[in-house]
Amino acid sequence: MDAGRGRTVPLFATLGMLYFAQGLPAGLLGKSMPALARDAGLSPEWIGLLALPALPWALKFIWAPWVDRWGSGRANHRKRWILACLSGVVAVLAVAAMLSQAWLFGAGFAVLIVMLFLLNLFSATQDIATDGLAARLLTPSLRGLGNSVQVSGYKVGMILGSGALLILVGQWGWQATLFTIIAMLLVVAVTAWRFDEPREPARRRRPVTAKWWLRQLALFWRRPGLGVWLVILLGYKVGDGFGTRMIKPFLVDRHWTLAEIGSLDLITSLVGLAGAGLAGLIMLRLSRRVALFGFAGLQALSFIGWWWVAAGPVTVPVQWIWAVALFEQLADGLSTVALFVLMMDYCRSGHEGSDYTVQASVQLFAVGVFTLLSGFSVAWLGYASHFLLAAILSAAVIMAAFFWQPPVVAHGAPRGEP
Template structure:
């Protein structure tokens, strides 16, 4: 359990450094709201990680093994790039800030690809949902450290110092890489262009409803991701201070996300992946729309706590189901490449579709913006019904699906 949580923490830490924390920094510096929305484009590497994922499947790096070697390399690069943010001034170096955030996203996306492959190779098929909930708990805990702890710290020091602190937090991931066990190879490393690059995609396309699964990944969380791109500017415009946002996120959001991840992982085992995806997704849509309530209440800490708690609880549940679903869609022979393909599509709403979110909020106004984001979940939930006949049917276990020593250590 410790390794799963810590890997999730290392994976989740960089994301909000180029989104939520950056948005707060740019807002305080007086950067135009439309430009802040466009900064979501620095997350493009999250949508393109499948391009270089075959390299991570094909080659070993260093003496730590295929997975841990690449993990260490990406984590060291993240420490360097995150710390470099402390040297910049957004008003003077806005283009440099964008380029550096792009590099952080590239290193972070690469780390995510390796961690997802590690988890898929270490867990049996029927453990993927529970393993995903552990990963999500760690991931969201890191995001709350940034969005909660980071904003609280900004109140006492400054954004430059906060980025240095967050770079130091990457030491958690580096330590985890050294203490974790390398997953055993279940098949020889791929050789040649066809086996390394072409075959992973052909193998995926042979699955039932392969193309519709890709469409589903684009649609399932689009409303939540578009809305989340504007939450920090929304809070600040509603009159909440960075300190208040950080304290409420830390006090209420942390426990809500931990509870949501654990509850989601437990319910997945009881009700199956299909029903979990549907009901958790529906609850997430309602929580997204509930942000509109804050426009009626004024700057009320009680209502802010309620909305953040509901959003984090349902997000933890839906993300656990979603991540477990993606793991089930991959072939263990090409874990990094196929998972990267699926997670890249998952990132499209956050990066590309979220880019005009600032202009959408300006055009619709905050209440209608969040209500529309809630309804954006509907197409994905409707499409989900297409997978019902096969999604919860136990697959024939491949030769390597028995719980290994690494799996036992991961879940202890």
């Protein structure tokens, strides 16, 4: 590792905290909002469109090269970006805490959308810097465990931003809950500030221009095997995003209370956390191919379970719903780590933030499109057929296993153009 083996534990701890900070707003947008919105009376179509404020996550590849370049060659280059973005997230949450929850989900819904957009813009930019830091400092042998730390930290943040938030809002109120989240983010900021990011090797770099940006994008995708990998990125998690968006509205329509949904989400997210940790250990011995596509199969199987629950009677035993939800989150933790490890393997040296981000943007764009359509799918097909379609989408990507060859990664990522 560039920073030396003695820096592995501090690096893992810092990455875990940073991804935790990104999981908080993601949990708020992706998990709490659908339940809160449905409880407030919004239709499934509008709930699906709540994914629009997440647009910066799909478009972040546009400004990722500037994050890689501006300030590079100086100590703590990416750390400065991270601290600036954390400050932006804290500011948005502080404003949200000053506004009434009832107003935001009613007359102030447009303001809520803008605030969620800003929250995602800051978080997505922080993600560019954090991913660049991780891809640069994690050697190939450490990427399985490193991505377990990444996904685990992210999932802990999502737990607090989703299930725990639903519970806390009911007990403490909107304002107290958001100020608690702000306090947690300030702890993360202190942790990031204390981390001594190693200086990047000095390189002669060309100016960042639109022409240079397009050239780098072309150089990345022209490498052998990237065509099949693009298909995998486009299809790997679309079934997951398409299906999970409507799980909480389904439970609301099955007359679950927000507190019951929050409790389910909290426990199942802990299982997803365990799945992410388990994936890192499994990938120390399992081949990239078997892990990537085997875990995708488990994800598809989980939505077969949701189809079975939704197609059954309203009085289906609660324990069956819990079993399906637990399995779905386990599969999600396993498959997410496998995907992220491969995304790091494809990064070029000196372009870690940009290369990882462009892959993430492709993947998130595809997921976002299907997530936007999820509410219309439920309105047209019903919950059972919707979950069955999610299972089919999750399984379809396995066909790419017959055409894909994993990238060859020895002691580091391939060199990129300056």
